[in-house]
Amino acid sequence: MEKVSVGIDVGGTTIKVGLVDSEGNIFARRSTETRPEERTSEQILFDISRLVLELLSIADVPMDAVGGIGMGVPGTVNSEKGIVTYSGNLRFKNVDVMRVLREFFRGMPILVNNDANCAALGEARFGSGKGFDNVILVTLGTGVGTGFIVDGKILEGKFGEGAEGGHICIKMGGEKCTCGQRGCWETYASATALVRQTLNSYKRYPNGIMGQIIAADDNITARTAFLARKNGDRRAAKVVSNYVGYIAVGIVNLVNVFRPDVVMIGGGVSHEGEYFIKMIDRAVRRHAFGGKQNHPPKVVPASLGNDAGIIGAAALVMPR
Amino acid sequence: MEKVSVGIDVGGTTIKVGLVDSEGNIFARRSTETRPEERTSEQILFDISRLVLELLSIADVPMDAVGGIGMGVPGTVNSEKGIVTYSGNLRFKNVDVMRVLREFFRGMPILVNNDANCAALGEARFGSGKGFDNVILVTLGTGVGTGFIVDGKILEGKFGEGAEGGHICIKMGGEKCTCGQRGCWETYASATALVRQTLNSYKRYPNGIMGQIIAADDNITARTAFLARKNGDRRAAKVVSNYVGYIAVGIVNLVNVFRPDVVMIGGGVSHEGEYFIKMIDRAVRRHAFGGKQNHPPKVVPASLGNDAGIIGAAALVMPR
Numbered sequence: 089m090e091k092v093s094v095g096i097d098v099g100g101t102t103i104k105v106g107l108v109d110s111e112g113n114i115f116a117r118r119s120t121e122t123r124p125e126e127r128t129s130e131q132i133l134f135d136i137s138r139l140v141l142e143l144l145s146i147a148d149v150p151m152d153a154v155g156g157i158g159m160g161v162p163g164t165v166n167s168e169k170g171i172v173t174y175s176g177n178l179r180f181k182n183v184d185v186m187r188v189l190r191e192f193f194r195g196m197p198i199l200v201n202n203d204a205n206c207a208a209l210g211e212a213r214f215g216s217g218k219g220f221d222n223v224i225l226v227t228l229g230t231g232v233g234t235g236f237i238v239d240g241k242i243l244e245g246k247f248g249e250g251a252e253g254g255h256i257c258i259k260m261g262g263e264k265c266t267c268g269q270r271g272c273w274e275t276y277a278s279a280t281a282l283v284r285q286t287l288n289s290y291k292r293y294p295n296g297i298m299g300q301i302i303a304a305d306d307n308i309t310a311r312t313a314f315l316a317r318k319n320g321d322r323r324a325a326k327v328v329s330n331y332v333g334y335i336a337v338g339i340v341n342l343v344n345v346f347r348p349d350v351v352m353i354g355g356g357v358s359h360e361g362e363y364f365i366k367m368i369d370r371a372v373r374r375h376a377f378g379g380k381q382n383h384p385p386k387v388v389p390a391s392l393g394n395d396a397g398i399i400g401a402a403a404l405v406m407p408r
Numbered sequence: 409m410e411k412v413s414v415g416i417d418v419g420g421t422t423i424k425v426g427l428v429d430s431e432g433n434i435f436a437r438r439s440t441e442t443r444p445e446e447r448t449s450e451q452i453l454f455d456i457s458r459l460v461l462e463l464l465s466i467a468d469v470p471m472d473a474v475g476g477i478g479m480g481v482p483g484t485v486n487s488e489k490g491i492v493t494y495s496g497n498l499r500f501k502n503v504d505v506m507r508v509l510r511e512f513f514r515g516m517p518i519l520v521n522n523d524a525n526c527a528a529l530g531e532a533r534f535g536s537g538k539g540f541d542n543v544i545l546v547t548l549g550t551g552v553g554t555g556f557i558v559d560g561k562i563l564e565g566k567f568g569e570g571a572e573g574g575h576i577c578i579k580m581g582g583e584k585c586t587c588g589q590r591g592c593w594e595t596y597a598s599a600t601a602l603v604r605q606t607l608n609s610y611k612r613y614p615n616g617i618m619g620q621i622i623a624a625d626d627n628i629t630a631r632t633a634f635l636a637r638k639n640g641d642r643r644a645a646k647v648v649s650n651y652v653g654y655i656a657v658g659i660v661n662l663v664n665v666f667r668p669d670v671v672m673i674g675g676g677v678s679h680e681g682e683y684f685i686k687m688i689d690r691a692v693r694r695h696a697f698g699g700k701q702n703h704p705p706k707v708v709p710a711s712l713g714n715d716a717g718i719i720g721a722a723a724l725v726m727p728r
Contacts (some may be wrong), residue, residue: 164698222566234665236665239561243665244667245542245666245668246542246667246669246703246705247667247702247703249667249697249702249703250664250667251665252664252698253665255664255697256576256664257578257657257660258577258578258579259578259579260578260582260657262580267697267698269695334580337577340577340589341576341577341661342665344572344573344575344576345554345563345565345570345572345573345662345665346565346570347565347566347567347570348565348566375589377569377572377587377589378484378569378572378587379588381494382484382567383566383569385566
């Protein structure tokens with residue numbers, strides 16, 4: 089009998105649970121609110137366990153058809169012990185996730201990992217990294233998240249403290265990062281950074297097409313510069329091309345060390361369109377070490393979207 | 409019977425061959441000149457093969473006591489195929505090393521890899537990384553070389569084109585690197601860079617203790633600033649502390665992604681003394697992501713020195 093894997097994607101706002109088949113398809117799902125500000129870790133984990141049991145029952149999947157349970161969590165995870173060392177979003181500190189889940193699912197393979205690592209694994213197995221053993225997922229959001237699959241396995245670093253590619257310094261003495269250091273890649277390449285770069289350009293040139301768009305919306309978002317560029321705004325085009333430069337310099341850094349088969353771009357900004365990904369791809373090819381004599385990887389959009397978390401968490405417990 | 413491994417360290421000037429026991433000790437060795445400017449790759453490889461046979465004969469090691477032959481080469485190596493794709497130092501381009509060596513050593517396990525990767529493997533197995541499965545070796549020389557051991561295995565990247573940590577950009581728009589890009593780590597943290605930084609300081613302040621040392625030697629080397637600092641030169645102390653800052657920012661970048669067990673520093677500069685390594689260690693601890701809540705690795709000097717190449721090449725063919 090083919091086994092079903094349970095994937096749990098725990099976010100600061102929503103908990104998503106899915107039943108995933110061996111092809112990476114989610115065939116049943118449920119979600120609930122996390123509410124970490126009013127619930128203890130114990131309460132949240134009990135709720136998750138109940139949700140899994142409920143979903144299995146509704147989907148009519150008997151316990152012995154379940155191959156394992158995987159969980160992705162935003163924060164630092166000691167995956168060997170199944171302990172969430174620290175998660176700001178969940179307000180978890182040294183929470184023994186494994187112990188609680190084992191009470192509900194005795195004898196079941198259970199694995200916990202960082203959510204960005206899970207997403208990278210999901211994309212590597214079933215998304216746009218399918219068929220490759222060495223991939224990098226770069227997620228451009230509030231920050232810049234990175235996940236590394238090396239020889240088919242998640243690179244987590246000691247105590248799960250690695251894979252923080254967003255905090256590679258690309259500009260010594262540069263802008264201050266939320267982490268306390270200066271010049272981190274994410275201070276230039278996150279969607280948040282793009283908004284700031286857009287605002288700076290607007291302040292200097294308030295009267296162009298971009299200015300009109302901003303006035304009409306009474307707002308600046310990560311989409312503003314892209315939209316203004318499409319409408320022919322030269323300054324907006326400059327904002328976008330500078331932003332691509334920032335993204336590319338960080339990807340080149342990762343590529344020079346890992347030389348993966350493929351680099352995948354996720355996060356809201358990645359939906360901007362093929363031209364945007366192609367701009368990044370060209371810049372990476374131009375600047376990667378060894379130039380054209382070497383074989384820089386292709387840069388492609390991630391393909392699983394919001395499901396990468398569930399699918400990747402489930403992939404933790406799937407046989408390779 | 410305990411097997412002997414052959415380690416071959418091919419440099420642009422010298423070829424070194426050693427017989428290595430399972431504890432990583434070189435118990436017999438030979439060397440010869442490489443002379444790549446006047447010899448073809450075929451001639452060089454024939455010479456190497458003869459040297460190995462000679463050494464085995466002198467050391468009285470029968471062929472069936474040899475477990476395998478490992479070779480480290482400065483350049484890009486397709487280790488799967490045993491082909492040196494490109495080596496500027498050796499003037500090799502797509503040289504099938506494996507094919508030539510197999511003519512001499514039929515049926516023998518033979519592996520070829522990049523020399524910096526070999527050194528990292530050697531240090532991980534038998535040097536200051538002994539006992540750890542995840543280590544990084546940073547070699548501060550003409551450039552900045554990096555080798556990564558992940559889960560006990562060399563991280564080479566596709567077609568052996570990875571592990572170029574010296575070409576991580578730490579300063580966008582910064583100084584021009586030999587690779588054609590700007591702001592690469594090695595343009596700030598190599599011994600060559602230190603000489604340049606020393607010269608720049610000397611030009612601005614020619615009359616201090618450092619000025620006297622330079623005048624007496626009529627020369628500036630990577631040791632000049634260290635020496636002047638020891639003699640109480642404030643400007644020299646500043647050169648050294650800035651240099652430590654450059655080294656540390658690159659190590660922090662690697663540490664934030666890999667979180668290895670230990671980071672080892674090799675190259676001539678690493679012999680400067682314990683205080684210098686400690687300065688780097690402190691800076692890395694201060695700036696690594698997550699600060700003191702996390703567990704940044706210790707920075708230590710590499711311990712195998714010039715033998716890392718032979719020992720690491722031999723380690724390629726040793727069972728783990």
